[in-house]
Amino acid sequence: MQPRFLFSEVGSGLRRNISMALSVVLVTMVSMFLLGLGLLAQRQADTMKGYWYDRIQVSIYLCTANSRQPNCEDTAATNEQRDAIQRQLEALPEVKQVFYESEQDAFDRFREQFRNSPISGNVQLGDIPQSLRVQLDDPTKFQVVTDQFEGAPGVAAVQDQEKVLSKFFAIINYITIFAVILAGLMAACAALLMATTIRQAAFIRRREIGIMRLVGASNWTIRMPFIAEMVIVSAAGVGLAVGLLVALTQYVFNEGFIKLALSQAFIGTSDVWVIAPWMFAGVLSIAVMTSLVTLRRYLRV
Template structure:
């Protein structure tokens, strides 16, 4: 088939079905944008997980004279108990470092973290007990510390940041799954719309197809214009979706959130370019397969 003839057929088909072609572009754009959001949400979760897991600590809060925990017995932790706890922690192979935080240091850190919150004025020195901050070599091994030191002499409570962060990452995973589910529905709609467009195009050009059969045109000669039409419109839809995702990461994350949370780790446009080829490959595969199945059924060539 001559390239000039093929280009003429494709252009003619797109002009005759411009409304359906635009619909395919828009539906493909929305479905791929949702899929891209889901994939980027997962990459953001992985990025933040790597960032935060390096900073996760297990906090062992020590007893004070006002502690209500039964283990404290209404007395503060002694110096001997503190030293014993530090020695035991440093002896564990899972422990990377141990830091002591006094009541004043805990108060200062709280005031800094919640400086813009009205609750900062309700906390006084001593309300947050002194603690041992334990940094682990592997944050997933927090149970080794919590199980061994929960209820130990001088220990009021053991708090692990991983439990809080795991809930946050779990929410992101559910959001990711929901976005991918919506994208799958929209992709199915796009495939159905492609099939409808092809059927309509084949009906409009039924006379031309009949003539091509009479002169001995091959099956691929007849099919190729329809396939290329779907590849073009679906590819355009993916291109628009990728453009939206690039704008989202650039202006929302790189120039928005990162200006507010300077110490956080966010995804960037490079992450969009990582998933973009797979999005193009997936949509183009759907377009080609949908075209082949629809043409086989309705053209009978």
């Protein structure tokens, strides 16, 4: 098939059926925007879980030379104290696993989590103390760790906020599920609208199709303009949805929430570009499959 012929047929088809094409673009945009919101909400939850990981788990922060906690007395924890605490933790039956995080590891993790926040440039190596992060078999057994290690030599603080944060993350997960389900319904509407658009386009161009049959045009030569039209309008819809998501993260998160809550980790436009290829791939697959099924049924070639 000559590219010039294909472009000519696609342009002619879109001009003849412009209202339906715009409808497909708008429905696709709305469905993908909702899906993107759901995916971004989940990425926001994951980002904040990473930030709050040391509070969801039990974290034993060790003293540094600049620690102001009364138990530290401006003296950094020694390697012997750290090793002794770790051995005691691993000996507890309530403890599942113990992770050691150095000051360098804590600094790198902070920079990654706050990569989209201006606060990342205000923290230097050593500002975040080394810690032992404890995973419990039962998070409700936090008091066992607190009673034994709070005030121990070399320990600055023991933290855990799992009870409070678990409810917050559960709400985000429910919002994500709702957004994805709603996006799925909108995607189904978009697929049905694509099928209706193809049927209408085939009816409008029935004379041209008959002539192409008479001159021996192949099945793919007749079908490709319809498929290309759906791919173009679907891609346009996804492109608009991605643009809205970029604007949302840029002006609502990067220039809005971050200024109000500098101590929180938020998603950024880079997260939109991570999910964008999957959104394009999913919608284009729906467009191609819907076109093939509809043409097979309503276009007898």
